[in-house]
Amino acid sequence: MAYSLTLLAAGTIFLITAVIFYELYAQSVLPRHKFGWHFLVTQTWDPVAGQFGALPFIYGTVVTSMVAMLIAVPQGIGSAIFLSELAPPRISDALTFMIELLAAVPSVLYGLIGFYVLVPILQADLVPVLRGSLGFLPIFQGAFYGVSYFSAGVVLSIMIVPFIISVSREVLMAVPREQREAALALGSTRWQTTWRVVLPFAFKGIMGSIFLALARALGETMAVTMVVGNTPQIKASLLAPGYSIAAVIANEFTEAVGDLYKSSLIELGLVLFTVTFLINGLARLLILATRRGTAA
Amino acid sequence: MRKILALVSILFAIGVSVSTAAVLINGAGATFPNPMYSKWFFEYNKLHPDVQINYQSLGSGAGIQQVTEGTVDFGATDGPMNDDQIKAFRDKRGAGVLHFPTVLGGVVPSYNLPGVTGELNFTPEALAGIFLGKITKWNDPELAKANPGVKLPTSDLLVVHRSDGSGTTYVWVDFLCKVSPEWKKGPGLGTAINWPVGLGGKGNDGVSGLIKQTPYSIGYVELIYAVQNKLPYGKVRNSSGSFVKADLASVTAAANGAAQNMPDDFRVSITNGPGKDVYPIASFTWLLIPEKIQDAGKKKIITDFLTWMLNDGQNLTEALTYAKLPKAVVAKELKAISKIQ
Numbered sequence: 252m253a254y255s256l257t258l259l260a261a262g263t264i265f266l267i268t269a270v271i272f273y274e275l276y277a278q279s280v281l282p283r284h285k286f287g288w289h290f291l292v293t294q295t296w297d298p299v300a301g302q303f304g305a306l307p308f309i310y311g312t313v314v315t316s317m318v319a320m321l322i323a324v325p326q327g328i329g330s331a332i333f334l335s336e337l338a339p340p341r342i343s344d345a346l347t348f349m350i351e352l353l354a355a356v357p358s359v360l361y362g363l364i365g366f367y368v369l370v371p372i373l374q375a376d377l378v379p380v381l382r383g384s385l386g387f388l389p390i391f392q393g394a395f396y397g398v399s400y401f402s403a404g405v406v407l408s409i410m411i412v413p414f415i416i417s418v419s420r421e422v423l424m425a426v427p428r429e430q431r432e433a434a435l436a437l438g439s440t441r442w443q444t445t446w447r448v449v450l451p452f453a454f455k456g457i458m459g460s461i462f463l464a465l466a467r468a469l470g471e472t473m474a475v476t477m478v479v480g481n482t483p484q485i486k487a488s489l490l491a492p493g494y495s496i497a498a499v500i501a502n503e504f505t506e507a508v509g510d511l512y513k514s515s516l517i518e519l520g521l522v523l524f525t526v527t528f529l530i531n532g533l534a535r536l537l538i539l540a541t542r543r544g545t546a547a
Numbered sequence: 548m549r550k551i552l553a554l555v556s557i558l559f560a561i562g563v564s565v566s567t568a569a570v571l572i573n574g575a576g577a578t579f580p581n582p583m584y585s586k587w588f589f590e591y592n593k594l595h596p597d598v599q600i601n602y603q604s605l606g607s608g609a610g611i612q613q614v615t616e617g618t619v620d621f622g623a624t625d626g627p628m629n630d631d632q633i634k635a636f637r638d639k640r641g642a643g644v645l646h647f648p649t650v651l652g653g654v655v656p657s658y659n660l661p662g663v664t665g666e667l668n669f670t671p672e673a674l675a676g677i678f679l680g681k682i683t684k685w686n687d688p689e690l691a692k693a694n695p696g697v698k699l700p701t702s703d704l705l706v707v708h709r710s711d712g713s714g715t716t717y718v719w720v721d722f723l724c725k726v727s728p729e730w731k732k733g734p735g736l737g738t739a740i741n742w743p744v745g746l747g748g749k750g751n752d753g754v755s756g757l758i759k760q761t762p763y764s765i766g767y768v769e770l771i772y773a774v775q776n777k778l779p780y781g782k783v784r785n786s787s788g789s790f791v792k793a794d795l796a797s798v799t800a801a802a803n804g805a806a807q808n809m810p811d812d813f814r815v816s817i818t819n820g821p822g823k824d825v826y827p828i829a830s831f832t833w834l835l836i837p838e839k840i841q842d843a844g845k846k847k848i849i850t851d852f853l854t855w856m857l858n859d860g861q862n863l864t865e866a867l868t869y870a871k872l873p874k875a876v877v878a879k880e881l882k883a884i885s886k887i888q
Contacts, residue, residue, distance in 0.1 A: 295741065296741060297734075297741035298712075298737055298738075298739040298740070298741070299734065299735040299736065299737040299739075299740060299741065300735070300741070302741075366756060366760075367756075367760075370760065371760065394703075396705060396746060396761055397760060397761060398746060398757070476710065476749055477749065477753070480746045480747065481710035481746065481747025481748065481749070482745070482746055482747055492746050494747075498710075499710075501749075502710045502711040502712075502747070502749055503710075503711060503712050503739050505605045505606040505608060505609040505711075505712070506606040506607060506608030506609065506711060506712025506713060506738050506739060507608055507712060507739070508608040508611060508612065508632070508712075508738070512739075
């Protein structure tokens, strides 16, 4: 009885994913036949002329998510370690509560705060400092108008950090005391215990939280569209305005008149679905490969 | 427990009785006239408590789509349906669709120029050049010659446009198509454009937010939004050669010019119209009503609402900074209501 009920529960997840994929695939027949694989490598997005290409959006989605992950992962894991290993229990509980509140803030609000608070701060203070020290790098060149891949990445990192922290903290706290005590008994320092014993033990759980955060970053819509600049272009500089798949779908779907236009947006959805799938899959394979090297 | 059950069933019965008495009419479409429509439906409901008209401002494209599919009773759009869309409607629903202009709006060039007070004058060539990416600096000769007394900065221009598909965009590019053959051949006419340059803001509020926050930027917004956000906006030169600032009078003048030659289906573009006091970037916004309405009750309410809107409703527009329809257009529309079967 328990077996069939839980099987049913798990089965519906599989079913929902399959239905979503099927619908996205079926509804995007028109542009797939018209553009084929060119859809993925064309840069033009011209609704008036009926020319649609996904490349700038794929680029923007991947870049903003990568920036977000680069900021959020060290910060998240570091905070989780602090909260689970080093902080007094009272502070740990209070901070965890606040972090869970952060996770509950709606994405539109993050977009508003990003646009009205973060972007001016970036323009006035942070980016000049960044350019002063790292301005020779191509990723920090070019005019900065406040809205950019970088701003979107920063806002996204704030949004995904709570996921990493809360799950990682739980996982780290679940590491058995015996492991820690054994390491300390063998003469390791606090840091060595954490880095070499506790973290590897909790590795799988932490990776799970990172994937969750990545999935959220890839799909995040409202916060990104308010700070990314909504310009379908590919630029090497992180300070240039860009676009992302979720943002363009949110912006253009309601007014998309005409089957080709609408179906192209749906095909973009299919691309996002597939990109998320692929990144997840590749990352897991990478981990599998490295773990085999350091057989746990 | 029994008491709770009794209470719940009484409330349910009341709820059911109230809801079955009211007639619900659904509409969807343009965001530009949303404040006006909200006010109208509210006032109409006060006069007819058993009628509830529900309007979702999802965008002109969604309005056209939904009314064609039949998921809503009426649609609303800032850009009239083109011939293909009307044919699609006829194919799908068996009868035609009627356009009824409701109010007028204007789209203005708004900018953020630190250190420059007073209004700027924009020629149509300047606006086309800016949005095509040809004019990149504020002190470009095209801008300077229209603004002789003003010291324009040497900074780069930053263009802001809409990222979402919109009727406001449609009106703006309709004007650009008329005054710039290069624009017409290039980006063209539509609610969503492949913009040569510029940042995209979501909604009129996104665009005005970007303009406010970014010095040396220029974009286009609905007149009402510029007024409410206290954004500086410039004058535009009309086809008679005068630089006109957008306001209720100049927008109404634009419609008056069109009223003479109003086609029977009311689908007309009034951008770049003739006349000395006419604001050149103005537009009607339309309600889309199916020619044939099956439900007799709904048909009566819709025709009654249209009559009310064209008479009493027009008196409520100016308080919300929407220009009212010219009398000639109102008269023509009242006659057209009889086309609804």
